[in-house]
Amino acid sequence: MEMSYHRFSELFAQLGLPSDEAGIRNFLVQHSPLPPEIFLEDAPFWNESQAAFLKEEKIEDADWAEVIDQLNSALRKKVN
Template sequence: MEKSFHRFSELFAQLGLRMDAAGIREFLEEHAPLPPDVLLADAPFWTPAQATLLREELLEDADWAEVVDQLNVALRAAKGGPDAE
Protein backbone atom coordinates (compact mmCIF):
# COMPACT_ATOMS: atom_id res chain seq x y z
CA MET A 1 0.00 0.00 0.00
CA GLU A 2 1.33 3.43 -0.93
CA LYS A 3 1.66 6.05 1.82
CA SER A 4 -0.04 9.38 1.29
CA PHE A 5 1.50 12.74 2.04
CA HIS A 6 -0.69 15.03 4.11
CA ARG A 7 -0.05 18.71 4.71
CA PHE A 8 -0.21 20.28 8.14
CA SER A 9 -3.15 22.38 6.96
CA GLU A 10 -5.06 19.24 5.94
CA LEU A 11 -4.84 17.93 9.49
CA PHE A 12 -6.34 21.20 10.72
CA ALA A 13 -9.18 20.75 8.22
CA GLN A 14 -9.74 17.18 9.47
CA LEU A 15 -9.95 18.57 13.01
CA GLY A 16 -12.52 21.16 11.92
CA LEU A 17 -10.12 24.04 12.57
CA ARG A 18 -9.10 26.94 10.37
CA MET A 19 -6.57 25.58 7.92
CA ASP A 20 -5.12 28.83 6.59
CA ALA A 21 -1.70 29.99 7.75
CA ALA A 22 -3.12 32.68 10.05
CA GLY A 23 -5.57 30.25 11.66
CA ILE A 24 -2.88 27.65 12.27
CA ARG A 25 -0.53 30.25 13.72
CA GLU A 26 -3.26 31.60 16.02
CA PHE A 27 -4.14 28.11 17.22
CA LEU A 28 -0.52 27.29 18.02
CA GLU A 29 0.05 30.63 19.75
CA GLU A 30 -3.07 30.12 21.87
CA HIS A 31 -2.36 26.53 22.92
CA ALA A 32 1.44 26.18 23.01
CA PRO A 33 3.32 25.12 24.95
CA LEU A 34 1.60 21.87 25.80
CA PRO A 35 3.00 20.48 29.06
CA PRO A 36 5.32 17.49 28.58
CA ASP A 37 3.19 15.27 30.83
CA VAL A 38 0.03 15.75 28.71
CA LEU A 39 -0.49 13.47 25.73
CA LEU A 40 -1.48 15.31 22.57
CA ALA A 41 -4.95 13.76 22.39
CA ASP A 42 -5.52 14.44 26.10
CA ALA A 43 -4.98 18.20 25.81
CA PRO A 44 -7.92 20.04 27.36
CA PHE A 45 -8.66 22.19 24.31
CA TRP A 46 -9.77 19.32 22.03
CA THR A 47 -13.39 18.34 21.65
CA PRO A 48 -14.06 14.63 22.25
CA ALA A 49 -14.31 14.10 18.48
CA GLN A 50 -10.98 15.84 17.83
CA ALA A 51 -9.25 13.82 20.57
CA THR A 52 -10.63 10.60 19.12
CA LEU A 53 -9.46 11.55 15.64
CA LEU A 54 -5.93 12.24 16.89
CA ARG A 55 -5.78 8.94 18.80
CA GLU A 56 -7.07 6.97 15.82
CA GLU A 57 -4.69 8.62 13.38
CA LEU A 58 -1.70 7.74 15.54
CA LEU A 59 -2.83 4.20 16.27
CA GLU A 60 -4.51 3.09 13.06
CA ASP A 61 -3.56 5.31 10.14
CA ALA A 62 0.15 5.55 9.44
CA ASP A 63 -0.62 7.98 6.59
CA TRP A 64 -1.50 10.70 9.10
CA ALA A 65 0.94 9.77 11.87
CA GLU A 66 3.75 12.00 10.59
CA VAL A 67 1.63 15.16 10.45
CA VAL A 68 0.05 14.38 13.84
CA ASP A 69 3.59 14.10 15.21
CA GLN A 70 4.37 17.50 13.66
CA LEU A 71 1.37 18.97 15.49
CA ASN A 72 2.58 17.39 18.72
CA VAL A 73 6.03 18.94 18.29
CA ALA A 74 4.58 22.34 17.35
CA LEU A 75 2.34 22.40 20.42
CA ARG A 76 5.26 21.57 22.69
CA ALA A 77 7.32 24.46 21.34
CA ALA A 78 7.25 27.74 23.23
CA LYS A 79 5.40 29.48 20.39
CA GLY A 80 4.90 28.97 16.69
CA GLY A 81 5.10 25.81 14.60
CA PRO A 82 5.90 24.35 11.21
CA ASP A 83 5.18 26.20 8.01
CA ALA A 84 1.44 26.18 7.42
CA GLU A 85 1.14 24.82 3.90
Protein backbone atom coordinates (compact mmCIF):
# COMPACT_ATOMS: atom_id res chain seq x y z
CA MET A 1 0.00 0.00 0.00
CA GLU A 2 1.38 3.37 -0.98
CA MET A 3 1.33 5.99 1.75
CA SER A 4 0.62 9.63 0.99
CA TYR A 5 2.22 12.50 2.81
CA HIS A 6 -0.23 15.15 3.96
CA ARG A 7 0.64 18.64 5.11
CA PHE A 8 -0.69 20.37 8.19
CA SER A 9 -2.70 22.68 5.94
CA GLU A 10 -4.37 19.68 4.27
CA LEU A 11 -5.30 18.19 7.65
CA PHE A 12 -6.81 21.47 8.79
CA ALA A 13 -8.77 21.73 5.53
CA GLN A 14 -9.96 18.11 5.97
CA LEU A 15 -11.16 19.03 9.48
CA GLY A 16 -13.03 22.08 8.11
CA LEU A 17 -10.71 24.53 9.86
CA PRO A 18 -8.86 27.56 8.49
CA SER A 19 -5.86 26.04 6.74
CA ASP A 20 -3.69 29.04 6.06
CA GLU A 21 -0.61 29.72 8.19
CA ALA A 22 -2.36 32.33 10.36
CA GLY A 23 -5.42 30.11 10.89
CA ILE A 24 -3.30 27.14 11.94
CA ARG A 25 -1.23 29.26 14.30
CA ASN A 26 -4.34 30.81 15.86
CA PHE A 27 -5.83 27.34 16.41
CA LEU A 28 -2.65 26.10 18.11
CA VAL A 29 -2.39 29.20 20.29
CA GLN A 30 -6.04 28.93 21.31
CA HIS A 31 -6.06 25.20 22.10
CA SER A 32 -2.63 24.42 23.50
CA PRO A 33 -1.30 23.03 25.67
CA LEU A 34 -3.58 20.02 25.60
CA PRO A 35 -3.25 18.13 28.92
CA PRO A 36 -1.42 14.80 28.59
CA GLU A 37 -4.33 12.82 30.06
CA ILE A 38 -6.65 13.83 27.19
CA PHE A 39 -6.44 11.87 23.94
CA LEU A 40 -6.30 14.12 20.90
CA GLU A 41 -9.66 12.91 19.56
CA ASP A 42 -11.29 13.50 22.96
CA ALA A 43 -10.31 17.17 23.17
CA PRO A 44 -13.36 19.35 23.85
CA PHE A 45 -12.79 21.65 20.87
CA TRP A 46 -13.57 19.04 18.18
CA ASN A 47 -17.04 18.47 16.85
CA GLU A 48 -18.30 14.91 16.51
CA SER A 49 -17.20 14.39 12.91
CA GLN A 50 -13.74 15.88 13.50
CA ALA A 51 -13.19 13.62 16.51
CA ALA A 52 -14.39 10.57 14.56
CA PHE A 53 -12.06 11.37 11.67
CA LEU A 54 -9.04 11.72 13.97
CA LYS A 55 -9.84 8.49 15.81
CA GLU A 56 -10.58 6.42 12.68
CA GLU A 57 -7.53 7.58 10.79
CA LYS A 58 -5.27 6.91 13.76
CA ILE A 59 -6.72 3.42 14.38
CA GLU A 60 -6.45 2.46 10.73
CA ASP A 61 -2.89 3.84 10.58
CA ALA A 62 -4.07 5.53 7.44
CA ASP A 63 -2.07 7.98 5.39
CA TRP A 64 -3.26 10.78 7.69
CA ALA A 65 -1.68 9.18 10.80
CA GLU A 66 1.69 10.92 10.55
CA VAL A 67 0.28 14.43 10.28
CA ILE A 68 -2.28 13.65 13.03
CA ASP A 69 0.67 12.69 15.25
CA GLN A 70 2.30 16.01 14.37
CA LEU A 71 -0.86 17.86 15.34
CA ASN A 72 -1.01 15.92 18.61
CA SER A 73 2.58 16.91 19.40
CA ALA A 74 2.00 20.53 18.47
CA LEU A 75 -1.04 20.78 20.73
CA ARG A 76 0.90 19.38 23.72
CA LYS A 77 3.28 22.36 23.73
CA LYS A 78 2.48 25.88 24.88
CA VAL A 79 2.30 28.08 21.79
CA ASN A 80 2.66 31.85 22.11
